[in-house]
Amino acid sequence: MSVLGKLALVTGAASGIGRATCRILADEGAAIIAADCNLSGAKDTIGSLKSSHNNENLALTMAVDESSSVKKGLKLILEQYSKPPSIVVNCAGITRDNFLLKMSEQDFDDVIRVNLKGTFLVMQTFANAVIQYKINNASFINIASIVGKHGNIGQANYCASKAGVELLTKTASKEFGKFGIRCNVILPGFTDTPMVKMVPEKVKQKLIPFISAGRFGLPEEIAQTIAFLASEKSSYVNGASIEVTGGF
Template structure:
């Protein structure tokens, strides 16, 4: 992709304190975007901010995307800081609370749904309202779902349900917003080498890699590149799509 494909764009990225979100911030900054890094982990998020290519007035904001009041406050801060809507949004924030169905708790389910699905919904809704108010002509919202949302996974009923919901949200929002020049797409990562996979025992990881045709875990940068494609004008005629980035894994 040509360098500078996001010059002049304000890009809001949630889940920016680590993993995929941090890589998206770093790549978008290199491509000329002004990055608004959003996470509930303030210290780690400031480390993300420090890692960005300087010179574009990037900022790091603390918010709990599962709470409407926090999301509303976030967008008020963006409005006050930039007097403009973000024209790129990447919903990357996500958590896991893995357990077998018969052992999982209602609290675990509610926590995962609140961040992964409700949080994506709240940020998408607020971003869409702001883009519509500003009459943006090239809005792009990219939601990070998961291949698990398509095929399920043992021990991840709550996570799979949340990520399947993100797919449905993406497809529905794309139908509503496309006539206003706002595209909504999803990226479906496979098993990616992030802090979220650190808990997986090495023996289990080796078994997983045998199922991946490319025989390796993906890297956060692989997902960031997919997000960049969907955020940029290189994908100007793509909306409602789910781009699988899995090394060939199809569970």
């Protein structure tokens, strides 16, 4: 399942699924660009990688919800590598949980802006670069969520944003296919990330009986699926939504 010699951009790379993805793609032979609004966290991720491409890896600041920041990130990448990445993984995301009747307009807007608009801006910016540079066999992988399919109490904004990511990805797969860019989306279940650690323990314990595997997932288990979609092993997988939920 090698991605040997490929250049991979991972947003939300400072922790969780993003960090695990950087590590697994590096283990498979890719050069890694770890992007996050938390630069020190992105640098820590790069520092944790064990690969033959350590001198080629890069940490950079990227606020995915700001087009100027995304474009600046692309500019820095082109200056360092003279090409855009052929693997783009959108892991950046936030939560601002509350019941719908109590949710502030700001909290709703913030989650939609980062999770959905951020994915759109990264896809648009880097797909244009891939097309311009005539990069062959590019793969874009987005992270949605199983709650974007079924809904979840207290997460109206998050669920809506992730449902949007799924349909954004499917639409992009139809538009980008002629340029040799595959677009797929992963719907993780409840995964042991910093985001989920914020959920009260008593709430998490109530969820376990609904998961066939009897536990929450590990970031590495999501990242392994990302690595498959990034590789040529998935060359005919396009526009797919893949649930990685432990049977939720």
